[in-house]
Amino acid sequence: MVATQVETPILNSNGREGLFEELYERVFPLVAKFVSHRRGTFQDAKDIFQDALVILYEKIAGQALEVRSSEERYILGIAKHLWIRTYHHDRVHVSLDDFESALLLPDLSTPSLAAGRLIEFLERTGKRCLEMLRAFYYDKLPMNQIASEFGYGNVHSATVQKYKCLEKVRDEIKKRSIAYEDFVE
Amino acid sequence: MKTSLNDIQLIELHLHGGLKPKEAAAFYARLAVEPLLRLQVGFQQKVYSLIKMYAHRKLKSEIEAVHQRIFRDPERIAFQQNVLRLFHA
Numbered sequence: 001m002v003a004t005q006v007e008t009p010i011l012n013s014n015g016r017e018g019l020f021e022e023l024y025e026r027v028f029p030l031v032a033k034f035v036s037h038r039r040g041t042f043q044d045a046k047d048i049f050q051d052a053l054v055i056l057y058e059k060i061a062g063q064a065l066e067v068r069s070s071e072e073r074y075i076l077g078i079a080k081h082l083w084i085r086t087y088h089h090d091r092v093h094v095s096l097d098d099f100e101s102a103l104l105l106p107d108l109s110t111p112s113l114a115a116g117r118l119i120e121f122l123e124r125t126g127k128r129c130l131e132m133l134r135a136f137y138y139d140k141l142p143m144n145q146i147a148s149e150f151g152y153g154n155v156h157s158a159t160v161q162k163y164k165c166l167e168k169v170r171d172e173i174k175k176r177s178i179a180y181e182d183f184v185e
Numbered sequence: 186m187k188t189s190l191n192d193i194q195l196i197e198l199h200l201h202g203g204l205k206p207k208e209a210a211a212f213y214a215r216l217a218v219e220p221l222l223r224l225q226v227g228f229q230q231k232v233y234s235l236i237k238m239y240a241h242r243k244l245k246s247e248i249e250a251v252h253q254r255i256f257r258d259p260e261r262i263a264f265q266q267n268v269l270r271l272f273h274a
Contacts, residue, residue, distance in 0.1 A: 013247070020251045029268055036271035045272075050248050057244060111238040119239050130239050137233065138240035163190040169232045170193070170225070177228070 011061065012141060012149065020053060027072050031079045038083065038093060048086070052078040055106060062140025077103045118176060122169060129165035136162055192222065196229045 011019065028049050035045035052075045059074075077100035084094055085105065111119065122130055132150055135141045141149075147158035198204045199212055216223055256265055 016244075016247060017251065020248055021255065024251055024255050025264065029264075029271075032268045032271050042269065042272045046252065050245065050252070053248050054241065054244055108241075111235075111242075115235060115238055119235065119242065122235075122239070130236070133236045134240040134243065137236050138244075160190065163193045166193050166197075166229070166232055167189060169235060170228045173231050173235065174228050177231075 011057075011063070011139065012135075012145070016057070023053060023056075023071070023075065024049075027075045030072070030076055034076070034079060035083065038087075040083070040087075044083075044086075048079050048082045049075070051082055051108060054108070058106065058138075061138065073099065074103070076100075078105065081105045114176070118172065122172060126165070126168060129168055132158075132162060133165050133169070192225065193229065196222075196226050199226070200230060200233070 028045075031049045031052070032042070032045040035041075035048060040048075055078050056071060056075055060071075077096070080094050080096060080100060081103060082105065119130075128150070132146065135146050135149070136143070143155045143158055143162075146162075147153070147155050150158060150161075152158035152161060195204075195208075195212060199209070204212060216226070255261055
């Protein structure tokens with residue numbers, strides 16, 4: 001499959017949904033086959049595939065949306081690593097080619113209880129801020145796209161708002177910081 | 186921008202390696218004498234990890250929604266069966 005050369009916007013939530021749907025249809029059966037051949041369950045295949053999608057997304061965030069065959073290969077490679085990590089006794093039964101061996105698995109740490117609670121609190125009191133921060137720091141959308149998606153007249157006012165949001169979250173963390181030291185479990 | 190926001194911007198550049206050498210030198214000089222600024226740097230690092238956790242959670246729920254849609258769509262019954270069959274051999 002050849003990359004489409006059409007000018008595409010950076011992945012936003014609509015683009016994400018389409019991408020995940022396409023990859024589900026195209027790549028999930030391959031991951032399911034890999035997992036079922038190793039006596040894994042449907043749930044194992046689902047967990048591994050979904051984590052692989054997250055890892056892929058973090059890799060391509062901020063880039064123009066173009067799905068290529070390399071993404072398929074990448075997901076399968078990551079899925080194999082995730083399988084090995086979860087069921088490491090099986091390492092000998094999973095053959096990795098050079099491309100797959102070179103892949104590095106990022107750390108998928110889960111938030112601590114305190115961080116999880118803080119996120120829930122912020123979702124109730126400042127969802128818009130969280131969404132804006134997510135769009136900038138995680139989805140890596142350019143500021144002009146964020147300004148228009150969040151309804152700011154220009155990049156400057158959106159940027160000021162972004163820093164206000166950072167300040168708001170920081171102050172909340174500060175307020176609670178006595179209660180916990182560790183942020184990530 | 187307010188001073189507090191300017192500091193947030195400055196800390197962000199510091200953490201993400203975006204300060205020019207002169208600005209970095211000035212920032213380190215301030216860090217040496219402003220314990221509060223040092224604290225703010227630590228808090229701001231936590232803000233970035235919190236944003237990542239939040240985004241991560243949201244992304245996972247978006248992916249789960251796609252999963253549910255695909256596996257409940259009557260028009261995709263062939264796809265569903267092809268996958269499910271793999272696990273009932």
